[in-house]
Amino acid sequence: MRPFPISVVAMGPGSQGDEAPAYLPLPQMQTFAAPRLPDDVAPEAVLAAGGLLGKLLDQLESQGFGSAVQLDLLAQSAAVREVINQSLGFGEVSAFTTAPRHWRVQETAFAGLWRVLEVADDGRFLVDRLESGTIPPVLGEAMQQTAAADLPAPAYPEGCMNAPPLVEEIRLQAAAWQPGQAAHVINLTLLPVSDADLDTLYGWLGHREVSILSRGYGNCRITSTRLHNVWWVQYFNSMDTLILNSIEIVDMPEVALAADEDFADSLERLREYLDMLSEPV
Structure with missing residues (x-):
């Protein structure tokens, strides 16, 4: 008679190990990460962008959260705008409107500071600015x-x-x-x-x-x-x-809406980032 192999299986309490609990997948919390510039960015564009953002930060610190400080970027060169894009990054809130005008709004990585664009039907930017506040008024309007x-x-x-x-x-x-x-x-x-x-x-x-x-x-x-x-x-x-x-x-x-305490934290982090940006490479 041929032998029949019988598997030896441990039985009893503690023999099976602990199964991992099955939880419903939960959304992940997003946290702040300092923006980084590409290595090949032009130094003069970095200098110009840093100067603009420094003046904006001075206004934000002196006038406060509810002052709706704005910085027009439409007249700046594409290189400077790109440095500003990379420097400010993307925050948690984005928005768009389809009427009566086409607005595109993006919170930056610094809460309470927003990028506001108006886009023409042919794709041109009619408005390009940075704006502080709880949320840009164009959305409520x-x-x-x-x-x-x-x-x-x-x-x-x-x-x-x-x-x-x-x-x-x-x-x-x-x-x-x-x-x-x-x-x-x-x-x-x-x-x-x-x-x-x-x-x-x-x-x-x-x-x-x-x-x-x-x-x-x-x-x-x-x-x-x-x-x-x-x-x-x-x-x-x-x-x-x-x-x-x-x-x-x-x-x-x-x-x-951006909160007042988030805005205060953003000013501190933006100042630290601009100090780092001004350091010689």
Whole structure:
């Protein structure tokens, strides 16, 4: 009789080892990394860019966060603008508008300092500037210019449960909201809403001309609607799955805004970076 091999398998407590816990994938937090210039950059461009940024920093330090200091870059050479691009890097928040004008906004790696571009239909830059503040006003202005002060209630298809009271809540809150008030937040993720409810709200409010992406912790996508001061604010995890779906009634959702304390930290880091930039190679 041929021998039959029998595998020896350990049994009992402690014999199988510990299995790694299975967690849902979470978004990664982005942290600051100092920008770096390419090795072949022209020294005169570095000198010119450093001078411009140094003057800007002096203004920012003397005038403070709420002063909306601007630096026009349109007249600068392509080489100088490229050094500034590389020096300032990219921050967590970016945005664009599709009407009435085509704005492109990018927070730099230094929170509270923004690159603001207006792009013509043929691709030319009509505006190119650096601007300080919580967020460039052109985004809120575009929302106000492309949205209405009121919207009539939509038709409610079969299957709607909570769309009618939600529509009335949104209309009343939008009409009553005043500058300086806290946001009125409707968290649709926590409410008993049907697919018909969501389809009705999406169709009624629309996703309109101002789009903002904040990448601080995961991705938060903010979109203007057809109604003044009403925004979609939607959070997605690293698998691009919608994990929080909300409507905010406010002039600009807080998640898109740079904070005062972040700006103070940015000034310190920008000063350190410019000191490093001025050192002889």
